[in-house]
Amino acid sequence: MTTYDFLRALEITLEIDPGSIAGNESLDDVGWWDSMAALTFMAVADEQLQVTISGEQLAKCKSVPDLLGLLGDKLTA
């Protein structure tokens, strides 16, 4: 799966405007990141990429690139 496709799938699940996640945002600057969005990100990563992410890992993320970094080599450019 490409990074682009993953972000679009995340937007659909989070019900935010298509294309609104550019991929380089700070999580403090976006209006959609909260505890439920974090749980949703974990579910999408699990279902789409079979990657298990812990709450501890997510708590350390400060930006969208940090989130994508948790997905390792499962995403292609």
Add this chain to the structure above:
Amino acid sequence: MINPLDLTGRVILVTGASSGIGLATSILLSQLGARIVLVARNKDRLAAALPQLEGTGHRAESFDLATPEGVPGWLKALSAETGPISGLVHCAGAQVIRPLRVLTSQDIDVLLKLSVNAALMLAKGFRQKGVHSASGSIVLVSSVMGLVGAPGRSAYCASKSALNSMAKSLALELAPEGIRVNCVAPGFVRTPMLHEAEATLGSEQLRRVEEMHPLGFGDPRDVANAIMFLLADTSRWITGTTIVVDGGYTAH
């Protein structure tokens, strides 16, 4: 001197017995003289649990409650070997922490089968002629999540609150047959399931959950003590109710 909690010689079946509240309950009941039937899916974990019990006459039964259709026949055959069963504790369960927007019908099915379907099939099996002793007690382990809500836990809460209401109907239906039915609703207890929740939520969020327990997180033994009370003759006039054991979580 008397011990009103004495369970000497009584056969008590415990599901989810290989870890957490189920294991702590099995150990405590064995210390009071009961013969325990440990029930869980994983044979290796059952084998590890069995030596932790005190006394003799215990046995381990591997059974997957996710397919509860076979429970009544299994209990009939089991009681033919153990003798009448005086108590049944349903501890087996699973948790799903998922926001509604990613919750699937399959997630709900998994929870309801292991919690609701299994509990009803266990009660159906237990009430059969010859399976239970003259005075029987069923204890369903629900949760404070069956009494209050939490984001991301709607399916889990539904599966647990179903046990609380189910116990009332079962209590009315089974009283003429000498069977009492009650629930114990624990708060958050230090079990492998709590570690699963921590993995999902993170330690910071779990710390906030602990702060909602005026007495802190519980230990499995704290819940086992309430289950013990509901199995012993100490509770012979109690049926159809839910005992909350939550360190004050629902006092807010």
